[in-house]
Amino acid sequence: MIIVIGAGPAGLAAAEAAARNGSDVALIDSAPRIGGQYWRHRTEVSGYRSNRAEALFAKIKTSRSVTYISEASVWSIERDGSLIRVNYLQGGTESSLTAEKLIIATGAYDRSLPFPGWDQPGSMTPGAVQALYKGHGVLAGKRVVVAGTGPFLLPVATTLAEAGVEIVGLYEAHSPLRWTLSPVALIFNLSKFAELIYYWRLLAKHGIRPQFGRVVTSFAHGQATISHVDSDFRMKAKRAQTIEVDAVAVGWGFLPDLTLGGIAGCKQRVVSDGTTVFDVDRNQLSSQPNVWIAGEATGIGGADLSLLEGEIAGLAASGQEISSRLRIKRFAKELFAQALSRSYPIRDGWKSWSNEDTVICRCEEVTLANIKESVVELGAEDSRTAKLFTRAGMGLCQGRVCSRNVAEIVAGLTGCSVSDEERIASSNRPIAAPISLGLLGDGKK
């Protein structure tokens, strides 16, 4: 049997490919419905090329070889001889599944950068705003600003607009001209122009005009401040603009979810923009035998790349050869992924948006001043010591949101760069989802 964790594009493609080739598949996902973040829905999937999703969903739902386990949070993974055991929480109980093979497709989550007010009610990530609407039918507000960087801002702004939200501003921090840095990637991905045109039409329909080189630099009591920034994200002297909104959706691309692969002991590496990803071979096999990883956890590349990686992982896990056609398609999407990171890099200037009182770790309410004190007064030199001194990253999210920002802030203060070891160590979270001590103890052998 093959266990697939995650029912987004990569996990679904993996499960489908494995089942098609005669493997029994257990597909585990934490959400109530399949689709992952990307295809989150209540009744049917909406958005660009949503028919792809419906076709894949149908295959999974009708396949006799796929057992789909929803609303199950995997909290740990163990080796049991040559087998792999996945322990998960579902409906207030703990269960486990054992299999020879595991495919991890845990995806990614929004990257947040701190600014004064980012921790206030009404300040959300685009992913959260999207999930709130698509998963629960709840709108973040009547007047919303969508800001940050990256192409994901487009589906969020257009989805909200279609749902009747007034998009007061759509602010992209970078210039679109950065795409000219990646002509080869664009030639290999001409289909992306169709997607761009799709969103462009929707924006035009709702009268939304994206503005570039601007970011949200504060939010409080329904007032968002929009500042002009240079290419390093430093605020320009130009006068900032204040607008009245119900909510701001601010996102800075995505971070791979490394928790479960880390628990499984899979090797990670740090790519050129400082993001930690899993190191996989050409068949998506991780450093651990019989553990494959597909999708955003191996590097942010979007749904198209995730689908291909998932398919390759599913085929490889069921012992199939990978065709060169698939590899070439994946290569083209990898070129696009590299172009994405080249076009929407996160620049150091974000550190200048915060003031001393700005909260950096929301769970433990650690401010920039606290982190500065831990470095200047107590000798913290990396995110680990800063965490021990300030508790930044020790709360409910276990540093998923803040640990990278804390590491960058500490590095800025000490004048050092963040080491790869430190980046990899900060994703070490042995408890992937909170488990009650009662359930934990009851599972004792």
Next chain:
Amino acid sequence: MRSPDAIVIGAGIVGASSALSLTNAGLRVLVIDRGAVSSGTTGAGEGNILVSDKDPGPELTLALQSRDLWFEMQEDVGDSFELEAKGGVVVARNDDRPLIKLASEQSQHGVVTQKLDHDSLHQLEPYLHPDLHSGIFYPQDAQCQPMLAAAHVIRTVVSRGGAFISQAKVTRVIVENSRVAGVETSQGIFRAPIVVNATGTWAGEIATMAGSHLPIAPRKGFILVTEPTKKYVFHKVYDSDYVSNVASSDADLQTSTVVEGTRSGTILIGASRERIGFDGSMNYEILRRLAAQATSLFPILRDVQLLRAYRGFRPYAPDHLPVIGEDGKVGGLWHSAGHEGAGIGLAPGSAALITDAILGKKSFMDCSPFSPRRFARVAV
């Protein structure tokens, strides 16, 4: 710092308090560490300052003095680092006679103990399982936040003329004519006639570099950390198995329950002991055992969520006693290591001992039971 009087290797709590004690005695001290402050076992501890878990003997004498020195150090450094004499409650799971016998022996050596019956036990810890009927209260037991403590102590050393250099990994101990002359590190060479090896679990490596020998091995332990909760645990609470496990030499896994609340509202749960080298991997079966034991003491914790777990390596000497004193082969090389799970509690006491020994002063106790030479005798 050009020419320090002494170099302390290790910026954990043992090294930090040694440096402070030497500085206060008038020496110019350079502290070096291969990482940052508190980056070894100090950063993986619970902050125990205990007298309750020790049998009468030299370690208890040291623990009692050290416990008081913690409060003096707090006054000296001028920060609280969450130091708190919260008191310890040891609970008897079944037969309470061994526990009562130990308490009566301890009380003859200066430990304050108070026998608890069912009512007084549950008055101190109202959320304990109602079937638990007997225990001992140790008001002297205390707790601190050890990483913060080491950082504040190092800061004080620096403010009093000392120096701290981090990310300086020792690559060679310079020995000339059987006397230590300094250390070569990844950050350059530092020379001093006195070198204090306070590298805890890694102290054996430094001894080997100096051409000597110190049999310190890691004894791995896990700690569970819960979400912040309402206050359910008021003291440091552990079961009587803990004392026998602490003193055991068994290499196999042992678990006994230690439960305590922290100022941030989380609950810490220990303690496992395993001798399996520097194996950093997670063992979920151990976490399950610890959770089962903790919830059997405090059933209310069943609904509390576990948020994280971490592990550390206690520096373990074959006879469970710390190693405090001058090296048997290399003059001027002083060791203060091997404190096992008691390093936080024993740190200022060990610092006082080593400072007195270096200065040739009479100390509050005879430190020969802790001498590094005791292993040389065995080896020959």
